[in-house]
Amino acid sequence: xxxxxxxxxxxxxxxxxxxxxxxxxxxxxxxxxxxxxxxxxxxxxxxxxxxxxxxxxxxxxxxxxxxxxxxxxxxxxxxxxxxxxxxxxxxxxxxxxxxxxxxxxxxxxxxxxxxxxxxxxxxxxxxxxxxxxxxxxxxxxxxxxxxxxxxxxxxxxxxxxxxxxxxxxxxxxxxxxxxxxxxxxxxxxxxxxxxxxxxxxxxxxxxxxxxxxxxxxxxxxxxxxxxxxxxxxxxxxxxxxxxxxxxxxxxxxxxxxxxxxxxxxxxxxxxxxxxxxxxxxxxxxxxxxxxxxxxxxxxxxxxxxxxxxxx
Amino acid sequence: xxxxxxxxxxxxxxxxxxxxxxxxxxxxxxxxxxxxxxxxxxxxxxxxxxxxxxxxxxxxxxxxxxxxxxxxxxxxxxxxxxxxxxxxxxxxxxxxxxxxxxxxxxxxxxxxxxxxxxxxxxxxxxxxxxxxxxxxxxxxxxxxxxxxxxxxxxxxxxxxxxxxxxxxxxxxxxxxxxxxxxxxxxxxxxxxxxxxxxxxxxxxxxxxxxxxxxxxxxxxxxxxxxxxxxxxxxxxxxxxxxxxxxxxxxxxxxxxxxxxxxxxxxxxxxxxxxxxxxxxxxxxxxxxxxxxxxxxxxxxxxxxxxxxxxx
Numbered sequence: 077x078x079x080x081x082x083x084x085x086x087x088x089x090x091x092x093x094x095x096x097x098x099x100x101x102x103x104x105x106x107x108x109x110x111x112x113x114x115x116x117x118x119x120x121x122x123x124x125x126x127x128x129x130x131x132x133x134x135x136x137x138x139x140x141x142x143x144x145x146x147x148x149x150x151x152x153x154x155x156x157x158x159x160x161x162x163x164x165x166x167x168x169x170x171x172x173x174x175x176x177x178x179x180x181x182x183x184x185x186x187x188x189x190x191x192x193x194x195x196x197x198x199x200x201x202x203x204x205x206x207x208x209x210x211x212x213x214x215x216x217x218x219x220x221x222x223x224x225x226x227x228x229x230x231x232x233x234x235x236x237x238x239x240x241x242x243x244x245x246x247x248x249x250x251x252x253x254x255x256x257x258x259x260x261x262x263x264x265x266x267x268x269x270x271x272x273x274x275x276x277x278x279x280x281x282x283x284x285x286x287x288x289x290x291x292x293x294x295x296x297x298x299x300x301x302x303x304x305x306x307x308x309x310x311x312x313x314x315x316x317x318x319x320x321x322x323x324x325x326x327x328x329x330x331x332x333x334x335x336x337x338x339x340x341x342x343x344x345x346x347x348x349x350x351x352x353x354x355x356x357x358x359x360x361x362x363x364x365x366x367x368x369x370x371x372x373x374x375x376x377x378x379x380x381x382x383x384x385x386x387x
Numbered sequence: 388x389x390x391x392x393x394x395x396x397x398x399x400x401x402x403x404x405x406x407x408x409x410x411x412x413x414x415x416x417x418x419x420x421x422x423x424x425x426x427x428x429x430x431x432x433x434x435x436x437x438x439x440x441x442x443x444x445x446x447x448x449x450x451x452x453x454x455x456x457x458x459x460x461x462x463x464x465x466x467x468x469x470x471x472x473x474x475x476x477x478x479x480x481x482x483x484x485x486x487x488x489x490x491x492x493x494x495x496x497x498x499x500x501x502x503x504x505x506x507x508x509x510x511x512x513x514x515x516x517x518x519x520x521x522x523x524x525x526x527x528x529x530x531x532x533x534x535x536x537x538x539x540x541x542x543x544x545x546x547x548x549x550x551x552x553x554x555x556x557x558x559x560x561x562x563x564x565x566x567x568x569x570x571x572x573x574x575x576x577x578x579x580x581x582x583x584x585x586x587x588x589x590x591x592x593x594x595x596x597x598x599x600x601x602x603x604x605x606x607x608x609x610x611x612x613x614x615x616x617x618x619x620x621x622x623x624x625x626x627x628x629x630x631x632x633x634x635x636x637x638x639x640x641x642x643x644x645x646x647x648x649x650x651x652x653x654x655x656x657x658x659x660x661x662x663x664x665x666x667x668x669x670x671x672x673x674x675x676x677x678x679x680x681x682x683x684x685x686x687x688x689x690x691x692x693x694x695x696x697x698x
Contacts, residue, residue: 246557247627247634249641308630312623316558319619323558330560338649 088284091321099288101220106285109276110142115261120228126150127226129217130174130181132166133296135232137173138285139274143230144177150230153220155213158193166294168256173291182224184216192375194300200375205300206373215368220356221268233272236279240309242331255343258336264347266359278324279310282322324383398596402632410599417596420587421453426569431539432580437461438537440528441484441492443477443605445544448484449596450585453454454541461541464531466524467496469504469613477605479646484602494536495527503686504612511686516611519682524666530669532579544583545596550635551620553642568656569647577670588633 077086078099086096090105096275098107102301128143130152131134143150154170157163167183171353174181179208187193190212192200192339221229233241238257245253263269274282301307316323350359390409397407398466401416408416409528416551425431439454439461441447454461458536463645465481466473478494485492501523503511508519527551532540544552549568574580595605661670666680676684 224436247641249638249645251645255515302464308627316619316623322615327558327560330558334560334562334653342645 079087086115087288090281092317094327100173102284103288106277107142107145108283111146112274115260117271117272120148120259124227126228126230127217127221127224128152128230129213129231130154130170131231131232133228134282134293135274137169137232137291137293138282139230139232140173140179141177141289141291143273144179151180151182153182153184153217155216156183157209158187159195159298160297162299166288169292169294182220185246186212189340190372192372197371197375198300204304206304206306208334210299211367211371215358215366218268225267228269230271232274234274234277234279234282234362235324235328236313237311238272238275239313239328240306243256243309243313244305251339253344254336255339257266260385266350286387310342396598401592403636404556412593412601415513417588417592418453418456422457423586424570424584424587428582430571430584431459435538435618436536437539437541438528438532439463440524440540441481442543443480444543445593445597445604446545446585448480448602449593450541450543451484451601452488452491452600454584455490462491462493464493464495464528466527467494467498468520469496469498470506471611472609473610479601480605493531495531499522501682501683508686511675512682515615517615517617520611522682526669526677529579529676537579539580539582540586541582541586541619545585545588545590545593546635546639547621547624549583549586550624550639551615551617554620554624562568562650562653563657565647566650566652569643577661585663621653
């Protein structure tokens with residue numbers, strides 16, 4: 077197997093591009109794909125202060141590395157989720173990487189700074205831990221960026237992630253989510269701009285990118301994510317991709333080209349109903365506490381009054 | 388396991404309805420689902436002459452039986468595809484059923500009436516046999532109905548079929564197909580009205596319906612369909628349904644409620660470019676021969692001139 081570009085021995089094959097690459101040409105390929113995503117979707121403007129959402133996994137560290145390689149300075153924010161040894165290790169990978177590239181890393185710790193952890197939130201809400209985790213991340217990355225003057229939050233969502241989210245949204249025809257699923261969410265009142273520069277690169281490519289660059293990352297799946305619907309949808313798409321390479325990319329990019337715009341009104345309609353949260357002042361559609369503040373109330377008071385008086 | 392309606396011992400469980408039924412209540416359930424589909428989508432108007440597309444499989448025979456039970460008189464049209472013993476057997480099931488219920492059955496035979504069969508068409512076009520088969524069916528059912536004064540063609544597409552087709556259309560964001568995927572296609576110039584009354588019933592329910600009514604049907608999968616993409620998509624959806632009963636129904640009905648209308652313009656745009664075929668006079672978007680007439684030309688002249696002179 078030879079590199080498509082330079083004919084040197086290849087180290088990785090990418091069936092959906094019908095291509096194989098040597099180390100150097102593969103790293104160049106990754107940079108090109110990220111540059112193309114950034115240009116195509118106008119992710120950054122000169123002078124933007126960029127914050128990378130860092131988990132310590134392959135995607136967020138590769139993203140941070142790639143942005144640096146492309147000359148885009150970015151600080152990181154690591155959010156400690158309080159998932160035991162898994163979180164301790166993840167934090168170490170994030171800190172080691174920041175030290176290695178000399179980049180600034182902020183840290184927020186759910187247990188220390190907000191008095192709860194993801195396992196506790198899952199118990200208190202009797203819902204999936206992934207729900208409480210995603211909610212906390214979205215709220216805190218956005219709030220931190222606004223508070224500290226960052227213009228853009230960049231996340232490590234890759235092609236596999238986005239295709240799986242899209243499949244989930246399409247299976248239920250969640251029109252509001254479909255209207256908002258895009259590599260760029262522009263800034264609006266109370267929301268900082270969000271971008272996903274890895275949207276043209278697959279999960280396997282990001283793992284290879286880290287390995288080939290000697291970037292150590294948290295290799296374990298989150299222990300709370302077992303049986304998670306998102307992982308099931310990834311498995312579904314992997315089987316389809318195996319049968320027909322390029323399925324995921326055609327699905328996601330076809331949506332962006334010919335589907336997304338048809339759902340814009342559904343997203344706008346939801347956004348029009350936003351009002352300030354009576355707890356934190358952030359935007360919410362509930363008219364009372366936002367979902368994050370409600371979660372904090374439930375975690376600090378896990379037995380709702382209605383249930384206790386119902387005996 | 389007891390029947391949800393009458394508490395008698397159940398013969399079938401339907402996880403997506405979280406229900407089980409005895410024989411009588413299950414047959415009633417099937418009639419109710421078909422009646423609901425017919426009413427909801429205004430499939431028939433009084434006095435309609437209805438033609439059922441009959442393959443000899445469970446879906447088309449169950450459909451014909453169900454329409455009769457609901458007081459909707461319908462004739463059948465069996466199309467012989469020339470797939471050896473499989474087609475011979477399928478034809479016998481269709482004829483036996485028609486004789487049993489005393490309904491009128493028309494027959495068209497591809498080899499006798501049009502000089503080709505599906506295996507031959509696949510060889511000549513070097514494409515999937517399912518493509519040539521679907522194309523022939525669509526053209527001939529439509530043409531027969533127009534010629535013989537039928538107002539509506541009813542096909543046995545069930546929930547599983549429609550969900551799999553939808554998944555295929557969504558994976559590639561085929562906007563024109565998405566705009567046309569509906570339980571009712573109204574009559575337009577050159578096209579008779581098409582309806583799918585089984586859209587609320589699954590494949591397993593149709594098999595049970597036939598068994599419980601003593602309807603003999605072609606139980607074999609078509610021998611040409613091996614490795615067919617549509618069957619792969621059904622397998623994908625079956626796995627998702629297994630994890631989460633109701634996935635297929637939510638996917639299809641969510642699309643009809645909140646997705647379909649957003650693609651209407653794509654379908655209209657394709658329809659605006661239709662002109663009469665220079666062979667059969669039927670509608671085509673190619674500006675020359677329609678796909679069916681092109682297929683017949685290729686089958687009768689399997690080595691295109693361009694290829695022979697290219698040597």
